[in-house]
Amino acid sequence: MTKADIVVLGAGLGGISMVFDLKAELGKNHRIILVNKTESFQFTPSNPWVGVGWREKGDITIELAPLMKKHGIDFVQASAKKLHPEDNRIEMEDGSSVGYDYLVIATGPELAFDEVEGLGPDGHTQSVCTVDHATRANVAFEAFCADPGPIIVGAAQGASCYGPAYEYAMILDKELRNRKIRDRVPMIFVTAEPYVGHLGLGGVGDTKGMLEHEMRQRSVRWITNAKVEKVEAGTMTVSELNDDGTEKTKHALDFKYSMMLPAFRGIGAVRDIEGLVNPRGFIIVDKHQRNPKYPNIFGIGVAIAIAPLEKTPVPTGVPKTGYMIESMVLATARNIKALLEGREARDEATWNAFCLADFGDRGVAFLAQPQNPPRNVNWASEGMWVHLAKVAFEKYFLRKVRKGITETYYESAIMKMLAMHKLK
Numbered sequence: 049m050t051k052a053d054i055v056v057l058g059a060g061l062g063g064i065s066m067v068f069d070l071k072a073e074l075g076k077n078h079r080i081i082l083v084n085k086t087e088s089f090q091f092t093p094s095n096p097w098v099g100v101g102w103r104e105k106g107d108i109t110i111e112l113a114p115l116m117k118k119h120g121i122d123f124v125q126a127s128a129k130k131l132h133p134e135d136n137r138i139e140m141e142d143g144s145s146v147g148y149d150y151l152v153i154a155t156g157p158e159l160a161f162d163e164v165e166g167l168g169p170d171g172h173t174q175s176v177c178t179v180d181h182a183t184r185a186n187v188a189f190e191a192f193c194a195d196p197g198p199i200i201v202g203a204a205q206g207a208s209c210y211g212p213a214y215e216y217a218m219i220l221d222k223e224l225r226n227r228k229i230r231d232r233v234p235m236i237f238v239t240a241e242p243y244v245g246h247l248g249l250g251g252v253g254d255t256k257g258m259l260e261h262e263m264r265q266r267s268v269r270w271i272t273n274a275k276v277e278k279v280e281a282g283t284m285t286v287s288e289l290n291d292d293g294t295e296k297t298k299h300a301l302d303f304k305y306s307m308m309l310p311a312f313r314g315i316g317a318v319r320d321i322e323g324l325v326n327p328r329g330f331i332i333v334d335k336h337q338r339n340p341k342y343p344n345i346f347g348i349g350v351a352i353a354i355a356p357l358e359k360t361p362v363p364t365g366v367p368k369t370g371y372m373i374e375s376m377v378l379a380t381a382r383n384i385k386a387l388l389e390g391r392e393a394r395d396e397a398t399w400n401a402f403c404l405a406d407f408g409d410r411g412v413a414f415l416a417q418p419q420n421p422p423r424n425v426n427w428a429s430e431g432m433w434v435h436l437a438k439v440a441f442e443k444y445f446l447r448k449v450r451k452g453i454t455e456t457y458y459e460s461a462i463m464k465m466l467a468m469h470k471l472k
Contacts, residue, residue: 073382324342
């Protein structure tokens with residue numbers, strides 16, 4: 049068997065799991081190369097905690113170079129400039145190139161703050177999409193607490209990840225109550241979703257009722273079907289649409305602090321490559337996570353194209369949760385092994401959605417099997433146990449990553465949860 053170079057581009061939840069799964073499947077027979085623009089892995093689900101100072105960057109990041117060396121995986125820290133699929137080569141920003149026999153694109157998204165004037169950390173709103181953004185959000189939050197006022201939290205049109213917005217709104221509420229200044233902070237949740245708890249999934253179980261209840265309990269107002277027109281210093285202009293897409297009301301919302309999730313798109317290195325990506329730059333994959341035009345390229349996680357569940361008055365994307373990504377990773381590793389052994393790729397991911405949304409002192413969990421309705425499991429629950437479960441899962445996942453252990457992190461956690469709630 050000829051020794052192959054398998055490159056994994058991106059070291060997020062999908063990429064870090066991908067290299068360990070490949071190592072477990074392929075052993076020392078092939079070379080595995082991890083390429084990432086930053087020096088560390090970050091546990092993205094903890095970013096809302098960083099945003100209020102409950103975690104620091106060092107608590108949720110792991111240096112990649114020593115970790116990869118320990119487990120016999122090559123590591124290249126560089127930013128991808130352009131993928132050249134006909135040449136099986138990634139051109140890097142520093143002028144170097146990384147060649148591959150098989151490529152797994154696990155980059156996550158590019159954050160499209162520029163699609164709304166004034167949005168984002170370089171504009172007038174904060175973000176918890178990356179640990180560095182969340183760290184900046186915490187600095188801004190500390191300054192805010194010295195002179196509090198109105199807060200806006202939410203997700204702009206085209207966003208496809210709503211859980212962190214709900215989490216951050218509720219965590220802010222908890223931290224403001226801890227500081228005894230919640231009574232001085234009017235809060236409003238602004239979202240592209242057609243209703244609270246839609247989540248890009250058409251709701252799961254009673255997420256609508258549960259999340260509306262949480263907001264009422266915490267005195268958080270909301271605007272749905274919201275299109276953010278522009279953000280200026282201290283003012284956000286929002287068009288609230290009717291169900292038929294016509295404008296219902298235009299709001300000029302005052303704020304002293306805001307965290308808004310942006311729309312996502314594919315990274316610049318892959319955008320506009322015909323046959324590889326859709327118009328938003330997301331990787332086109334078949335049921336085996338494989339690109340039809342370039343069959344030695346696979347896509348996993350947030351980087352892949354998944355059509356929206358339904359047409360909504362304001363565009364909403366589809367989330368790719370850790371449980372779903374884990375399934376993509378395992379199928380991809382097995383399919384690459386099959387191809388290297390002269391067999392056909394047959395494994396398919398099970399696109400199920402699972403989320404633990406922490407609210408600081410309680411939370412909401414949901415499980416959708418499959419992701420799109422009608423479903424075999426359509427379940428949501430709430431309580432203090434969700435907060436405790438997410439804290440425990442953070443420690444569990446980071447510990448396993450440090451050890452380089454390949455296992456179904458989310459699957460094992462979910463099975464325990466389902467057994468506890470007698471849903472298995």
